[in-house]
Structures are given as C-alpha cells and as structure tokens.
Amino acid sequence: MTLRGKVWKYGDHVDTDVIIPARYLDTTEPAELAAHCLEDIDPAFVRSMSPGDIIVGGENFGCGSSREQAPVAIKAAGVSCVIARSFARIFFRNAINIGLPIIICPDAADAAGTGDEIEVDLATGTVRNVTRGTTHQAEPFPDFLRQIIDAGGLVPYVRQRLAER
Amino acid sequence: MGQTITQKILAAHAGRDQVRPGEFIIVRPDFLVANDITAPLAIKECDRMGAERVFDPDRIALVPDHYVPNRDIRSAQQAKAMRDFARAQNIKYYFEVGHMGIEHALVPDQGLVGPGDVVIGADSHTCTYGAVGAFSTGVGSTDFAAAMALGEIWLMVPESIKFELTGTLDTWVSGKDLILHIIGLIGVDGARYKAMEFAGEVIAALPMADRFTMCNMAIEAGGKSGIIAPDQTTLAYVDARAQRPYQLYASDPDAEYTEVRQIDCSKVEPTVAVPHLPENAKPVSEVRDVAIDQAVIGSCTNGRIEDLRIAAGILKGRQVDPRVRLIVIPATQEVYLQAVREGLVETFVDAGGAVSTPTCGPCLGGHMGVLAEGERAIATTNRNFVGRMGHPKSEVYLASPAVAAASAVLGRIASPKELCS
Numbered sequence: 161m162t163l164r165g166k167v168w169k170y171g172d173h174v175d176t177d178v179i180i181p182a183r184y185l186d187t188t189e190p191a192e193l194a195a196h197c198l199e200d201i202d203p204a205f206v207r208s209m210s211p212g213d214i215i216v217g218g219e220n221f222g223c224g225s226s227r228e229q230a231p232v233a234i235k236a237a238g239v240s241c242v243i244a245r246s247f248a249r250i251f252f253r254n255a256i257n258i259g260l261p262i263i264i265c266p267d268a269a270d271a272a273g274t275g276d277e278i279e280v281d282l283a284t285g286t287v288r289n290v291t292r293g294t295t296h297q298a299e300p301f302p303d304f305l306r307q308i309i310d311a312g313g314l315v316p317y318v319r320q321r322l323a324e325r
Numbered sequence: 326m327g328q329t330i331t332q333k334i335l336a337a338h339a340g341r342d343q344v345r346p347g348e349f350i351i352v353r354p355d356f357l358v359a360n361d362i363t364a365p366l367a368i369k370e371c372d373r374m375g376a377e378r379v380f381d382p383d384r385i386a387l388v389p390d391h392y393v394p395n396r397d398i399r400s401a402q403q404a405k406a407m408r409d410f411a412r413a414q415n416i417k418y419y420f421e422v423g424h425m426g427i428e429h430a431l432v433p434d435q436g437l438v439g440p441g442d443v444v445i446g447a448d449s450h451t452c453t454y455g456a457v458g459a460f461s462t463g464v465g466s467t468d469f470a471a472a473m474a475l476g477e478i479w480l481m482v483p484e485s486i487k488f489e490l491t492g493t494l495d496t497w498v499s500g501k502d503l504i505l506h507i508i509g510l511i512g513v514d515g516a517r518y519k520a521m522e523f524a525g526e527v528i529a530a531l532p533m534a535d536r537f538t539m540c541n542m543a544i545e546a547g548g549k550s551g552i553i554a555p556d557q558t559t560l561a562y563v564d565a566r567a568q569r570p571y572q573l574y575a576s577d578p579d580a581e582y583t584e585v586r587q588i589d590c591s592k593v594e595p596t597v598a599v600p601h602l603p604e605n606a607k608p609v610s611e612v613r614d615v616a617i618d619q620a621v622i623g624s625c626t627n628g629r630i631e632d633l634r635i636a637a638g639i640l641k642g643r644q645v646d647p648r649v650r651l652i653v654i655p656a657t658q659e660v661y662l663q664a665v666r667e668g669l670v671e672t673f674v675d676a677g678g679a680v681s682t683p684t685c686g687p688c689l690g691g692h693m694g695v696l697a698e699g700e701r702a703i704a705t706t707n708r709n710f711v712g713r714m715g716h717p718k719s720e721v722y723l724a725s726p727a728v729a730a731a732s733a734v735l736g737r738i739a740s741p742k743e744l745c746s
Contacts, residue, residue, distance in 0.1 A: 182689035186399035200712040220514035228465035254465035
C-alpha cells in the first residue's frame with residue numbers, strides 16, 4: 161500500500177502529553193481526541209492538515225505516558241503515517257496495536273521538512289521525498305510484529321487467537 | 326554466558342531456561358494493573374476482541390486514581406465504566422474511593438506484586454514495581470485488553486544497563502535526586518527499550534520508598550523497566566504483606582550488560598529538573614531564586630509516608646510563603662491515615678498547605694492544582710513536559726519532597742539546607 165501526503169515536521173522527544181493533553185482524556189471517542197491532536201505544540205495542526213498528511217519526528221517520538229489516546233488521536237485526525245528517527249517503546253506498541261502505520265527511518269526523518277510531499281510504500285518500507293527527489297529505506301519490522309500488522313492490529317489478532325482456543 | 330535478573334524472570338514466565346536480549350517471547354504475567362483513564366479504552370477493546378471473561382479475575386487490579394473523586398460528569402462516566410466492568414467480571418482487586426490510592430503506591434503496599442513477578446500495567450509508571458525485584462512494565466490499553474483476554478502478552482527481551490551507585494549520600498539527597506541525576510546523565514531516551522538495573526552500596530542502604538521512586542522514573546529515561554535485586558530491605562517490606570508466594574532472582578556475575586555505569590553519589594546534590602524535560606537536571610544551588618506559585622508534594626513518585634515525613638519535618642513550625650499554594654497528596658488511604666496519626670496532616674494545615682484525598686490529579690494537569698498561563702510549580706511528580714500540569718505556557722520543576730517543602734516556605738526554589746542545618 162502506498163501513502164502520499166504533506167509533511168508536518170517536529171523535533172526530538174515529542175511526548176504524549178503534547179500529542180493529546182491529559183485534560184482531554186475523559187473520553188475514548190477518536191473524533192473528540194483528534195480535535196485536540198498536537199494542540200499544545202502546534203495549535204494550527206488540526207485546522208490546517210489534510211487527510212493523508214504525514215507527521216515526521218526526531219528521536220524518541222511518543223515518549224512519556226502510556227496513553228493509547230495519543231496514536232488514536234493522530235490516526236483519527238487523518239494522519240496516514242508517522243516517520244521518526246526512533247519511537248518510545250509504549251507508543252511503538254500502541255501504534256502497531258491500533259493499526260497506525262509507523263516508519264523508523266532516520267535518513268527520511270532528517271531529510272524531510274514541513275510541507276514536503278512524501279510517498280511511503282508500506283510493504284517495502286521505501287520512503288520517497290517527492291519535493292526533494294530523495295529516496296530512503298526504512299528498517300524492516302521483525303517477522304513477529306508483521307503478523308500483528310498484517311492482521312490489521314492487535315484486536316483482530318486476538319480475536320483470531322481466541323477463536324482458535 | 327550468565328543472565329541478568331530481567332532475563333531470568335522473563336525466561337521463567339515464558340517456560341524457558343534462558344532468553345536473549347532482542348528475542349520476542351510470549352509471557353504469562355502474574356498480575357495486571359489499570360486505572361480510570363486506560364481501563365475504559367481497554368474494556369471497549371476487550372469487547373471488540375470477543376472476550377467475554379477475563380483470564381483470571383483474581384490477578385487484575387483496577388484502580389480509579391487519575392480523575393477521582395470525579396472531577397466532572399465525563400470523568401464520572403469513565404470511572405463508572407470501569408466500576409461496572411469490575412463488578413460484572415468479579416475483579417477481586419477493585420479499589421473504590423475511600424479505599425483506593427495512587428496505583429503504584431497502593432499495589433505494592435497491598436502485597437499484590439512480589440519479587441520475581443511479571444507485572445503488566447496500562448500506565449507508563451508500572452515500572453515502579455521493579456523496586457521489589459519484579460519485571461514490571463507499562464503498556465497501552467489494547468495491549469492491556471489482550472493481556473486480560475488471553476492471560477499472556479508478547480514482549481521483546483530487553484538489554485540491560487547496570488548502574489552501580491557508590492559513595493555516601495549528602496544530607497537531603499534522596500532516591501529522587503539520584504534518579505533525576507541519572508536521567509540528567511543519560512537523557513530521556515538514554516535507556517530506550519532497556520532495563521535499568523540499580524545496584525551498589527548506595528542502593529543497598531536505600532529504604533524501599535526511595536527504591537520505588539527510582540524505579541518509578543525509569544520510564545523517564547525511556548526505560549522498559551527499572552529493577553533492584555531483592556535484599557533484606559526488600560524482604561522485610563514484602564514479607565509483611567505478600568498475598569502470593571514469590572521467587573527471588575539475581576543477576577549472574579557474568580551477565581551481559583550493554584553498559585555498566587559507575588556513579589559516585591557523594592558528589593550528587595539535591596537535584597531539580599527544569600522545564601521541559603526530566604533530563605534537564607541541575608543541582609538546586611544553580612536554580613535558586615526561581616520564584617514559584619505552587620508546590621505539589623505527592624504522586625506515584627513521592628507520595629509515600631516517608632516522603633510526607635520529610636516534608637513535614639521541614640514545614641513544622643514554619644509558614645508557606647503567602648504567594649505559594651502548597652498542595653500535599655498522600656498516595657493512599659493508609660498513608661493518609663498514618664499521616665493523620667503522626668500529626669503530619671496537622672503540620673501541613675498549620676503551615677498553610679492544602680491536603681487532598683489520594684489522586685494523580687495535578688501531576689497530569691487533571692484537577693486539584695492545575696496551573697494557569699505563566700505559572701510555575703515545583704513538584705515531586707515525574708514529568709515536566711509542556712502543559713503537563715496545566716496551561717501550555719506554565720512550567721514544572723521536578724524535585725524531592727525536601728526541596729519542594731523548603732521552596733514552599735521560601736517562595737522560590739530552595740535547598741532544605743537554607744532552612745535546616
């Protein structure tokens with residue numbers, strides 16, 4: 161599957177408190193969470209982004225709280241993919257579990273700037289920066305995680321496991 | 326090749342003799358923990374997974390602690406969703422308001438986690454229980470739902486970093502100062518995906534409360550877990566409360582670490598992490614003269630009775646600066662009652678402090694002490710991210726109970742040495 165979108169670039173250590181501030185954690189509704197996505201570091205983001213846009217971060221994206229509402233807010237806002245140099249571990253698990261595509265690719269993250277047009281081939285992990293004419297290769301996911309990703313996330317994966325019992 | 330304590334615990338729960346860092350394994354956790362923010366989403370996901378019953382209702386704790394007593398109608402709905410689920414599923418360890426506490430202080434104090442356990446919690450500070458010698462880590466709500474449904478979870482075996490703490494601690498230097506100092510050394514991703522193993526003569530002499538504080542903040546260095554091998558101090562704590570048999574593990578002398586860091590703690594001063602990352606650690610002497618509007622003493626990091634005793638010792642016979650709001654939050658009902666019995670609550674109220682029922686409230690900008698634009702707090706909590714305690718243009722400085730109490734009295738960030746010899 162190929163994704164294409166405009167880049168929103170942020171720095172290192174984008175934490176889950178700025179992705180979705182705790183004052184909004186009194187709901188589990190994705191649309192309500194999406195309305196406040198990244199509000200505390202970029203109030204313009206939700207207003208100005210288009211469906212399919214791509215968030216690019218530096219090191220340790222999604223650090224801090226375990227709140228799954230963070231990747232849920234990003235996905236429900238219409239973001240197609242998050243590319244970063246590295247991800248904090250709980251955010252990494254949560255993103256895979258809920259089916260938010262994430263890409264670990266330091267080169268692509270460093271090369272991209274806000275507004276760039278980027279194309280991502282999720283099957284091969286190839287990231288093409290259309291604006292700058294560069295191509296980058298992401299780290300492949302371990303086979304174990306591919307099973308969950310290919311199942312469409314952890315919910316369908318567990319459904320299948322429970323049905324087998 | 327020998328194994329670390331973390332490898333040994335994980336191997337035992339995966340039905341294996343040994344495991345290697347980087348391996349993906351399926352483990353059967355001994356205990357699961359979630360709260361009123363993470364459980365409601367997990368309950369929905371459990372339903373979508375088609376799980377009608379949890380794997381074992383006696384191995385799950387559900388603790389309303391973030392937004393209770395309910396701050397508004399929406400948070401009341403969330404707490405109710407968890408309460409209804411707990412009743413329907415006969416969850417043994419559901420703790421209602423009046424019995425509850427901040428989960429990471431409550432769960433070990435109730436003897437629900439012990440040495441050698443694997444504990445999975447839908448909260449990032451689940452790493453706290455490493456202080457009793459358990460492997461303990463935080464996950465999100467869908468992972469938690471899967472663990473409730475299946476009684477198992479996939480984990481990648483982490484590499485370990487060993488921190489050998491030597492030297493003699495200066496007066497007023499606590500576990501909080503040590504962990505802020507360590508995060509300052511390695512950064513907020515210095516232990517990403519890794520187990521942080523704390524050892525050495527300083528740890529051996531450290532009380533349980535300080536050990537909990539240190540393991541609690543492993544996540545603030547990106548750690549998957551923090552752990553301290555059980556010793557006599559651990560056993561004295563655990564034996565007084567354990568609800569289940571436990572198993573003691575220790576790292577082999579030839580265990581493999583990605584890094585072994587020797588830290589001379591004699592040189593560590595009371596430490597403050599300045600906005601907006603916990604890695605911005607500075608000796609308190611370098612941040613004096615920063616005026617504060619609020620001081621918060623509490624949280625899963627520093628709301629234990631030992632923390633309150635230290636704060637009360639400084640506040641006794643003194644007054645909180647008139648420009649400062651002091652908020653003190655005992656971490657559990659038992660801690661609260663003990664603080665009443667020892668006269669600590671009287672000391673706080675006499676000094677002009679507000680004392681609250683247990684809640685995570687202000688730590689995450691939820692309620693009970695949210696900051697306005699431009700306001701600044703010193704807090705014994707664990708995160709000082711942008712907007713963490715309220716307005717995105719407010720600031721949080723992280724410190725120990727002693728530094729927070731001294732700062733409340735002086736109206737600015739201060740060392741306890743300025744008040745007490």
